Amino acid sequence: MNKRNGILFLVLALLCVSAAAQPAPTCSTVMGQELTAPGEIPSGSDHVLRGVIDVREENRTFIDYRTTTTPTTYTCTKRLLRAYHGYRGFSLDPKDRVTPTGIATGGPTLRAAVGDKVEVILFNHIDITQFSLTSATGHGFFGEDCDTSITTTGAQKYPNRSATNPEDFPNCFHASNTANLHYHGTHVSPDGFGDNVLVSVLPNRNLDTAATLKFLTDSYSQPNPTASVQAAAAASLDAMRKTANDQKNAVLTKQLDGVIGANNEAKKHGLWPQYWPGWYPTSFTLPVDPGKLPSMGQSPGTQWYHSHQHGSTSAQLLSGMSGLFIITGDYDDKILRLGGGTPAKPKIKEKVMIFQKFSDQVNLVNSRPGITTLIEVNGQALPKVTMKKGEVQWWRMANATISQHGEERFLFLTKAAYQDLVDHPEKLKSATKYPGNGRAEPAEPPTRSASEVPTFSETANDGVQFTWDQFDAGKEQLQFLLAPGSRVDALVKAPATEGEMVLVAWTPLIGPKVSTGPPAVTDVRNIAILTVVVSGNPADENTTLPAQAAFPVRPGFLADISAADTNERHRALTFSMENGPGGRAPFAQFKIDGKKFQEGTLDQIMLLGQTEEWTLYNTSLVGVMHPFHIHVNPFQVVETYDPSTMSAPQAPKFPLWRDTIPIPAAILDPASPIVDAQGNHIVPGHVKIRSRFVDFPGTFVLHCHILGHEDRGMMQLIQIIDNHTSVKHH
Numbered sequence: 144m145n146k147r148n149g150i151l152f153l154v155l156a157l158l159c160v161s162a163a164a165q166p167a168p169t170c171s172t173v174m175g176q177e178l179t180a181p182g183e184i185p186s187g188s189d190h191v192l193r194g195v196i197d198v199r200e201e202n203r204t205f206i207d208y209r210t211t212t213t214p215t216t217y218t219c220t221k222r223l224l225r226a227y228h229g230y231r232g233f234s235l236d237p238k239d240r241v242t243p244t245g246i247a248t249g250g251p252t253l254r255a256a257v258g259d260k261v262e263v264i265l266f267n268h269i270d271i272t273q274f275s276l277t278s279a280t281g282h283g284f285f286g287e288d289c290d291t292s293i294t295t296t297g298a299q300k301y302p303n304r305s306a307t308n309p310e311d312f313p314n315c316f317h318a319s320n321t322a323n324l325h326y327h328g329t330h331v332s333p334d335g336f337g338d339n340v341l342v343s344v345l346p347n348r349n350l351d352t353a354a355t356l357k358f359l360t361d362s363y364s365q366p367n368p369t370a371s372v373q374a375a376a377a378a379s380l381d382a383m384r385k386t387a388n389d390q391k392n393a394v395l396t397k398q399l400d401g402v403i404g405a406n407n408e409a410k411k412h413g414l415w416p417q418y419w420p421g422w423y424p425t426s427f428t429l430p431v432d433p434g435k436l437p438s439m440g441q442s443p444g445t446q447w448y449h450s451h452q453h454g455s456t457s458a459q460l461l462s463g464m465s466g467l468f469i470i471t472g473d474y475d476d477k478i479l480r481l482g483g484g485t486p487a488k489p490k491i492k493e494k495v496m497i498f499q500k501f502s503d504q505v506n507l508v509n510s511r512p513g514i515t516t517l518i519e520v521n522g523q524a525l526p527k528v529t530m531k532k533g534e535v536q537w538w539r540m541a542n543a544t545i546s547q548h549g550e551e552r553f554l555f556l557t558k559a560a561y562q563d564l565v566d567h568p569e570k571l572k573s574a575t576k577y578p579g580n581g582r583a584e585p586a587e588p589p590t591r592s593a594s595e596v597p598t599f600s601e602t603a604n605d606g607v608q609f610t611w612d613q614f615d616a617g618k619e620q621l622q623f624l625l626a627p628g629s630r631v632d633a634l635v636k637a638p639a640t641e642g643e644m645v646l647v648a649w650t651p652l653i654g655p656k657v658s659t660g661p662p663a664v665t666d667v668r669n670i671a672i673l674t675v676v677v678s679g680n681p682a683d684e685n686t687t688l689p690a691q692a693a694f695p696v697r698p699g700f701l702a703d704i705s706a707a708d709t710n711e712r713h714r715a716l717t718f719s720m721e722n723g724p725g726g727r728a729p730f731a732q733f734k735i736d737g738k739k740f741q742e743g744t745l746d747q748i749m750l751l752g753q754t755e756e757w758t759l760y761n762t763s764l765v766g767v768m769h770p771f772h773i774h775v776n777p778f779q780v781v782e783t784y785d786p787s788t789m790s791a792p793q794a795p796k797f798p799l800w801r802d803t804i805p806i807p808a809a810i811l812d813p814a815s816p817i818v819d820a821q822g823n824h825i826v827p828g829h830v831k832i833r834s835r836f837v838d839f840p841g842t843f844v845l846h847c848h849i850l851g852h853e854d855r856g857m858m859q860l861i862q863i864i865d866n867h868t869s870v871k872h873h
């Protein structure tokens with residue numbers, strides 16, 4: 144399965160968009176090659192997905208587009224990155240490895256059906272001498288619990304604390320060597336060995352990995368292994384502490400004392416231990432449709448997984464610690480029959496794509512100026528997708544970047560229009576308008592038509608399928624919107640004429656001023672994702688979009704939630720970005736309801752089985768749309784208000800199910816009575832959502848999916864509690 148391992152030494156000059164006289168460095172990362180799918184860990188014939196994800200650091204290459212050189216150039220960069228190495232089965236044998244080495248790329252694609260069991264063992268073998276030993280526990284063992292970075296002159300650049308910029312633990316970048324797994328888009332328990340993001344798997348290079356692998360493999364066949372697995376973890380943490388003490392590593396010994404103490408404290412209160420000694424076994428079943436509202440099943444669709452260690456989610460995703468999780472069911476069964484094929488032998492081509500950016504930066508503050516990391520696809524830079532004239536392919540795309548804009552327009556440009564923007568970058572900038580309301584109106588993309596570029600007919604958002612009416616109303620569009628954390632499935636139809644087109648993430652310039660908003664893109668090459676080459680007549684390829692009879696039927700558990708269903712249970716949450724020195728985003732304070740994430744405090748408590756309506760406000764001015772994400776249960780978006788484009792809130796004709804929704808940014812309006820923390824009169828943007836908090840009581844989080852915001856506090860700890868009890872009083 145190591146398809147890309149052998150494809151080395153690509154000459155970057157293959158890409159005719161790059162300037163002349165390029166150096167031709169050798170690079171393990173392929174550029175301009177036909178897109179290939181990541182290696183997969185599928186379910187077995189017994190409906191159990193068994194796999195190992197091993198976190199290790201490795202020197203890996205990726206491709207940057209560099210604007211500091213003359214001429215500007217694509218550059219192969221080699222950095223020490225942490226990575227998810229994937230293995231089929233409970234194995235660490237290289238013959239079972241499905242992920243490449245040496246190339247910056249995501250983890251393996253997990254593929255399981257609704258109803259299947261998922262058993263994935265996570266190992267953390269990160270070398271703590273390579274990645275800063277910042278505290279996972281925040282007990283002040285090091286004097287500085289946050290990751291630090293220095294300027295080129297040696298001054299401390301991060302944290303750069305002041306009265307308005309406290310950067311207090313745990314809401315600062317930290318614990319970059321500690322890992323876990325979040326199964327984003329799954330409807331499973333957030334507790335125990337489920338989709339539990341409240342565990343921290345510590346790096347443990349001294350682990351007897353073979354013995355641990357055997358122990359965990361055996362545990363999966365035990366009827367009730369929790370107690371023995373927890374006992375083994377406690378013994379393993381004691382062994383880690385003893386080793387640290389024997390090696391006279393006082394700092395690590397002290398940290399492990401804190402870890403063991405925290406776990407003992409949790410145990411005393413009947414809570415799940417937070418800290419794990421370099422390993423963690425996941426075990427959950429993807430629930431089938433129970434056919435009984437308000438209970439829900441697992442939506443078949445394009446889900447994904449990623450690291451969710453608070454303080455390091457952004458750095459770890461930039462390292463590549465994310466992968467696709469394709470959950471199959473009736474949805475894909477129907478779509479794979481398009482054009483007369485079968486799911487086993489489809490005529491329609493299914494392309495899975497994970498969009499990632501790569502960087503080794505410790506945190507978001509010390510990014511190297513002049514280098515903008517490209518959005519790579521499946522670890523490939525500017526890959527090529529070949530299509531026949533009029534062919535319809537099925538693209539399943541997950542946005543694993545940590546984009547600072549909150550949402551982007553993904554659209555195709557003709558090669559000629561793209562080249563024109565390469566040659567005339569001033570056209571991007573001069574077209575941007577600043578209406579003076581705290582937002583910018585970015586340049587419109589060049590005009591294009593369905594006869595020139597591929598169209599998108601979306602079949603699902605965030606791994607939740609559309610109804611026929613939703614699909615039919617939104618067919619053959621020239622763009623789709625995609626936020627970090629979100630997914631889009633679309634039937635992509637090639638134009639009837641031959642040619643080459645470039646998919647771009649259109650965010651040329653956003654923000655009140657370039658200097659204070661999120662990083663502006665001034666060169667179209669920094670937002671190019673892939674090229675489509677259309678050539679030849681279709682022979683056996685699918686060329687059809689589905690008719691109603693062929694379209695998958697949305698499961699009953701995804702029935703629309705009405706206002707009456709919520710029974711007047713309303714909440715309002717406000718996402719704010721309070722600017723620090725200079726108003727620059729890296730020093731802003733990221734809050735929900737005026738507070739940063741607080742350990743030990745539940746900010747929202749919902750009752751199991753209840754349906755609620757929440758209004759999510761965004762008071763941020765610099766054009767940033769915070770993508771709201773909540774674990775466990777998807778929600779339906781029933782109202783949107785973007786004050787810069789709407790005179791009143793709008794209800795969608797067909798409310799979409801999502802698990803991540805960007806909240807439109809605020810605008811300045813002197814007549815508004817609403818005043819933000821900086822004293823500006825503003826009109827906030829908002830979305831209204833409805834959700835059923837069903838099936839799984841437990842403790843989990845909601846947060847902004849711009850993960851640099853989450854790491855610094857834009858997150859809440861929440862709980863669903865079961866209000867059924869055996870207590871009687873009569």
Ligand SMILES: [Cu+2]
Nearest residue numbers: 769847849852
């Ligand atoms: Cu945010």
